[in-house]
Amino acid sequence: MMEGKDSFTVAVDAMGGDFAPREIVKGAIRAAQENGHKILLVGDESALEVELSNYEVGKLDIIVVASEGVIEETDNPIRAIKEKPYASVVQAARLVKSGDAHAFVTMGSTGAAMAAATLEMGLLDNIDRPAIGGPLFGGLSRTVFGGLSRTVLMDLGSNVDCRPSRLLGFAALGVAFARVIQGIENPRVGILSVGSEEGKGNRQTKEAYPLFKESNLNFIGNVEGMDILLDKADVVVCDGFVGNILMKYTEGLGMALLKHMPDLLGASLPAEISAQISKKLVEMTSPAEVGGGGPLFGINGTAIVGHGRANGENVAQAIIMAENVVKGGLIEAMSKELAALNQLG
Secondary structure, three states: OOOOOOOOEEEEEOOOOOOOOHHHHHHHHHHHHHHOOEEEEEEOHHHHHHHHOOOOOOOOOEEEEEOOOOOOOOOOHHHHHHHOOOOHHHHHHHHHHOOOOOEEEEOOOHHHHHHHHHHHHOEOOOOOOOEEEEEOOOOOOOOOOOOOOOOEEEOOOOOOOOOHHHHHHHHHHHHHHHHHOOOOOOOEEEEEOOOOOOOOOOHHHHHHHHHHHOOOOEEEEEEOHHHHOOOOOOEEEOOHHHHHHHHHHHHHHHHHHHHHHHHHHHOOOOHHHHHHHHHHHHHHHOOOOOOOEEEEEOEOOEEEEEOOOOOHHHHHHHHHHHHHHHHHOHHHHHHHHHHHHHHHO
């Protein structure tokens, strides 16, 4: 069981991600070294012992927890969990449920993480589906080149079809995140649409509008795609189909900048400086770089899911985020926001 109110124990799915277990172990060790976290490394015992042998870990609080199997991106999450009940991500979620860890972190399949967290940890009251959200630009607490918008976008891909009432629930989760993690006292909430006027949008957004308007949220109306960059709203809500396309477009934008910016800047800036600028732009537009990952919204406990291409630094950042979520009381704040909505409804 966990010890001490100031201690932090995290279960890390060491087998999830494109560069697992190498980069996962590297990031976990970094978090243990720099922040004193207790790490439960969940995965293939022999493979993890080999990775750990490359480091001086004698004084670190790292424990290997054996698991059996890995749920891949191509697997059907629910079916895979039934077939692999002791897979690494399931075991990691189970450690949170049992009270042996405050949170779990994975860079593996988002669908598997969501299914494992839902089955093992359950959902908060007043919500029927978990969601993925977070800021597309600028990280959670840092600014670059004067800072880009930290607008929280909900949902980023877990729910491609949404009822209007579900969008309202996602907004409440996003508001809690903006308050606890970003320190915004009264977050402005908008619905992502094709125009700012009340009557603009598709059937989903038009039906959602009156629900938002009658809620206790600080609803500012519809917002357009460009408004995400212009700090018009603190929380922007859409279904996961639109949100995921927007997120992937943002990531592609960063890749394109990395490819073309050195040539565009080469004539006026030294090559080293133009390369640094390009790299920074990629960091601002890559989901893997924005805080290392993001929490699963609506889960009754803390689960952080990172990008599959995450490196050791990203993993360490995700572990720090997990600690911030737990110690900041994000889950409790989400529960209160959902309860307030339910009372009105």
